[in-house]
Amino acid sequence: MADRTTVPDTGAPDTGVPGDGVWWLPSGGSSTTPTTVGVDALGAAVAAIARGGVVAVKGVGGYQLVCDAADETAVARLRELKRCPARPLPVMVAGLGTARQFAHVSPAEARLLTAEARPVVLVRRRREAKGLGASVHAGLPDVGLCLPPSPLYDLLLRGLAATDHGQRGRLLAVTGGNRPGASVAIDDAAAIAALGPLVDGMLGHERRIRAHCDDSVMRVVAGRAALLRRARGYAPAPLPLPVPARQPVLAVGARSGHAAAVAVGAEAVLAPHTDGAAEPPALDDFVNSVERLCRSHGVQPRIVAHDLHPGYVSTAYARSHPGRRMPVQHHHAHVVAVAAEHGLTADFLGVAYDWPGMGDDGTLWGGEILHASCTGYRRLGRFALSALPGGAAGHRPARTALGYLYGLEEVGSPPPDPRLAADLLDRIGAEEAAIVRRMIGRRVDAPLAGSCGALFDAVAALLGLCDQATYEGEAAAALEAAAAPYLYAPALPWTLTRRDGVAVYDPAPTLRAVLTHRRPAGWVAAAFHTTIAEVTCALVASAAARTGVRTVCLGGDLFTNRRLTSGLLDLLGRLGMKTYTGERVPVDDSGIGYGQAAVAAARLAAE
Structure with missing residues (x-):
């Protein structure tokens, strides 16, 4: 059974689709109260990422830091914020078609990518593919790809694909929303206090996250699907x-x-x-x-x-x-x-x-x-x-x-x-x-x-x-x-x-x-x-x-x-x-x- 790590509050939207429940808080101001909501909030996040910014997004199991995976300067800044100079970063893509442009995706790997749990799947990247920053995969032969785990991420990627004639923003580098050594933020106020000064803006919604849960990670070895990290979508199913x-x-x-x-x-x-x-x-x-x-x-x-x-x-x-x-x-x-x-x-x-x-x-x-x-x-x-x-x-x-x-x-x-x-x-x-x-x-x-x-x-x-x-x-x-x-x-x-x-x-x-x-x-x-x-x-x-x-x-x-x-x-x-x-x-x-x-x-x- 899948682990539903978020539970909607009474009256809040339960889809993540832009409406009054989706908000944007830009950096640089003294206010901690979001003033931009709905479609405008989504548009502000798209614009910030397209400009090479780092944005904190309220995901399914906690806040995440994201940037354009094709922008080496943005990826370098994301790595500096996380103090992770070499660890490979997961990459979120809009769909299987995009995934196949950047990696060799087998039928078994495609089934994992499109599974309801939406895990990160380690696949062999295409050496000849352009548009994926080299620092994202840190030179390793595999790259961790995932599809959007929520409608909010899906719409964010669609908005990014529409910028610059679709030449940029089709890929998001994604990592946990936390300072080094700290917990991943799940509470809005705590996230704004911890991440707000570090990023170019925050995209959130009104659904409450009850508990932090990482993305699951999988790979296929010798035809066998294997969980490398058992988290969202797979835990806590009984064994x-x-x-x-x-x-x-x-x-x-x-x-x-x-x-x-x-x-x-x-x-x-x-x-x-x-x-x-x-x-x-x-x-x-x-x-x-x-x-x-x-x-x-x-x-x-x-x-x-x-x-x-x-x-x-x-x-x-x-x-x-x-x-x-x-x-x-x-x-x-x-x-x-x-x-x-x-x-x-x-x-x-x-x-x-x-x-x-x-x-x-x-x-x-x-x-x-x-x-x-x-x-x-x-x-x-x-x-x-x-x-x-x-x-x-x-x-x-x-x-x-x-x-x-x-x-x-x-x-x-x-x-x-x-x-x-x-x-x-x-x-x-x-x-x-x-x-x-x-x-x-x-x-x-x-x-x-x-x-x-x-x-x-x-x-x-x-x-x-x-x-x-x-x-x-x-x-x-x-x-x-x-x-x-x-x-x-x-x-x-x-x-x-x-x-x-x-x-x-x-x-x-x-x-x-x-x-x-x-x-x-x-x-x-x-x-x-x-x-x-x-x-x-x-x-x-x-x-x-x-x-x-x-x-x-x-x-x-x-x-x-x-x-x-x-x-x-x-x-x-x-x-x-x-x-x-x-x-x-x-x-x-x-x-x-x-x-x-x-x-x-x-x-x-x-x-």
């Missing part, structure tokens, strides 16, 4: 549980920006994703979301499932809750989320590829092959450990690369010679490199991590693609983008070792090849993707031989990578494995609450 919950369960997810879930009986409800970090407004959003979720479903949970990480806001919230706490390992929750969505009750092999998360042995995990069920797991494969300077919260892929150069452990072959990374060391500088090397040597803020995400970050930095990430996953996105022109490249050297009965991927030969290859960076990036797919197949085959299990679930943030996921689905299929990925539940941390709820319900049933 099945393979094992019913004997008592009400609250699962609080991982970090504060991700969705909680409640489990009652045979169903779980995953709250809409909210984008936020561990800052006070986002913490308020998290607490309000949890309380609203419990209240709307009449649940007083007796069990609270949470992540192992002691520093997460969600873990602190769980500690303060009067119910019984049930810790769930991060990567176990990832793969169980996939298994539970598909109704699996038997054991399965879980591949959890993620950025570093708390393991159960004192190290950070993220490159795991698990023999798992909903109640527990056994670790059968993993990535070798390396030092992680700055810890899991680091956004410096260049430092992560130094961790592999100076702090790679458990390798059966010689580690890569740091002198091969002269370009990286020059970019970092001698002083910072020396500091990081001391951190690694003394184990100061440099924990050990065996993470697929960390390795992707390191390779991106070694290839000169991303030294400093401005958003989560930027380095991995840059690596995938660089590989895009190469349909195929053979794997780089790799090897497996064994530690305490666990198969371990030793990346030293791979890293040496990355540093010594004389091919273009994009070719090496493509070869690295092939390498990880082959390594994973070898780890899964080893686990299948030990257990007899041939069902595989792929979970974790790295499986938002289309190239890695599709390549692995192909290779595992050739091995005769039945492989599942997240479709209705995101594979990243925003789906982890559902996995925690499924684990808690199964453990309760087993008691």
Whole structure:
């Protein structure tokens, strides 16, 4: 069922069509009371955007900031307001015809774009298309497109298409209506106070927004539609549980920006994703979301499932809750989320590829092959450990690369010679490199991590693609983008070792090849993707031989990578494995609450 995030007040219009309920407030004046209404309000917004302005528009699930996606100056200003220099921006188009002018839209993607939920759909952009600013998609091969989610947006786009003979304004760059670190505005007065001084005007209406809800994001991988962000239009539709919950369960997810879930009986409800970090407004959003979720479903949970990480806001919230706490390992929750969505009750092999998360042995995990069920797991494969300077919260892929150069452990072959990374060391500088090397040597803020995400970050930095990430996953996105022109490249050297009965991927030969290859960076990036797919197949085959299990679930943030996921689905299929990925539940941390709820319900049933 769709989540209707707005509820019309008595007497207010319920369509968003211009009338007395639609208003425009220009910037620059002292008044906070709109004086322009109806069609004139819409015309004022169209004129402001056509002049290259940034406008705050009251959307379906909160205020949004919009500008002409073809105007690089306007997009640059929008990015400056949001302090997001590189994150790709969604683009709203009037219809499928326009979408096909700028992207290769398959029939499956067209069905998603025109669905009632109106999600943002990641599609392969046309390199030759003109009229879409390059800074909108930040050079990535995909662009996020969506159709108007309300009649007001539809009329806004129609008005823009009529300006300048339709040569401009057919596309809107769209992002959340909030200052960096703050909540997305849903209340008119709060929006006017927060956004009014920043924009060229505000276009609103009289419908009250009861709760903030982001746009959902989807993509098609190997013919399978997958939710990357489960929000407006899809949440809070209930999801099945393979094992019913004997008592009400609250699962609080991982970090504060991700969705909680409640489990009652045979169903779980995953709250809409909210984008936020561990800052006070986002913490308020998290607490309000949890309380609203419990209240709307009449649940007083007796069990609270949470992540192992002691520093997460969600873990602190769980500690303060009067119910019984049930810790769930991060990567176990990832793969169980996939298994539970598909109704699996038997054991399965879980591949959890993620950025570093708390393991159960004192190290950070993220490159795991698990023999798992909903109640527990056994670790059968993993990535070798390396030092992680700055810890899991680091956004410096260049430092992560130094961790592999100076702090790679458990390798059966010689580690890569740091002198091969002269370009990286020059970019970092001698002083910072020396500091990081001391951190690694003394184990100061440099924990050990065996993470697929960390390795992707390191390779991106070694290839000169991303030294400093401005958003989560930027380095991995840059690596995938660089590989895009190469349909195929053979794997780089790799090897497996064994530690305490666990198969371990030793990346030293791979890293040496990355540093010594004389091919273009994009070719090496493509070869690295092939390498990880082959390594994973070898780890899964080893686990299948030990257990007899041939069902595989792929979970974790790295499986938002289309190239890695599709390549692995192909290779595992050739091995005769039945492989599942997240479709209705995101594979990243925003789906982890559902996995925690499924684990808690199964453990309760087993008691």
